[in-house]
Amino acid sequence: MIVRTLExxxxxxxxxxxxxxxxxxxxxxxxxxxxxxHDTIMRAGxxxxxxxxxxxxxVYCIEGxxxxxxxxxxxxxxxxxxxxxxxxxxxxxxxxxxxxxxxICVFNPPCTGREVHNQDGxxxxxxxxx
Ligand SMILES: CC(=O)NCC[C@H](N)C(=O)O
Numbered sequence: 001m002i003v004r005t006l007e008x009x010x011x012x013x014x015x016x017x018x019x020x021x022x023x024x025x026x027x028x029x030x031x032x033x034x035x036x037x038h039d040t041i042m043r044a045g046x047x048x049x050x051x052x053x054x055x056x057x058x059v060y061c062i063e064g065x066x067x068x069x070x071x072x073x074x075x076x077x078x079x080x081x082x083x084x085x086x087x088x089x090x091x092x093x094x095x096x097x098x099x100x101x102x103x104i105c106v107f108n109p110p111c112t113g114r115e116v117h118n119q120d121g122x123x124x125x126x127x128x129x130x
Contacts, residue, residue, distance in 0.1 A: 002031060006039060018116045019044035020097075029110040036110035042066065042101040051092040051121040055107045058086040063102035069094045092121065 004026050009015055014025040020043055027037040042048060042064075049071070066079040071092040077085065079101060087093065095101070107123075115123040 001026070002033075014121065016114060016116065020033065020048045023105070025111065025113065027110070028059050028113045031110075034108065034110065036107045038105040038107070040103045040109070042095055042097040042103065043050045044097050044100045045092055047096045048117075049092070049121045050117060051090070052087055052107075053090055053120070054090055055109060055111075055121045055123060056086070056090075058084065058106045060084045060100060060104045062104060064099045066095060066097040066099070066101045070094070 006024060009024045009026065014028070016025060020085045021040055022043075023038045023040040025036060025038045027033055027035065029036065044064075061083045062081050064079070064081070068077045068079050068085055069075070070077075071094060072089070077083070079085075079095070104115050109122065117123065
């Protein structure tokens with residue numbers, strides 16, 4: 001069994017800070033459970049364009065207000081606590097945060113730790129052995 005707390009992660013390298021978000025990474029590839037799980041804050045007043053070509057990501061909003069745009073068809077959805085989106089078609093998308101948005105993010109295949117978006121908005125696929 002793996003038991004972790006946010007307090008334990010916050011001052012470690014598993015709190016990954018990028019320009020518009022920071023991601024507290026609770027479970028990673030090395031944990032061997034088949035997915036990674038992150039508690040992520042998208043900062044108020046920012047927008048982030050992403051395109052997870054190599055991963056499926058599910059995102060569950062638990063705090064804040066914002067907007068999600070599916071850039072494959074222009075549809076716009078509001079984000080608020082209780083909203084889940086899943087990029088099962090690897091859709092290019094954009095998140096606009098009106099307030100800080102707190103999102104629980106699950107990735108398959110799991111992230112390995114330090115990933116931040118490349119120029120396409122993707123995370124590279126790391127094929128390292130455990
Ligand atoms: C919602 C979203 O994808 N935010 C970007 C950060 C990423 N999900 C992460 O936690 O690594």
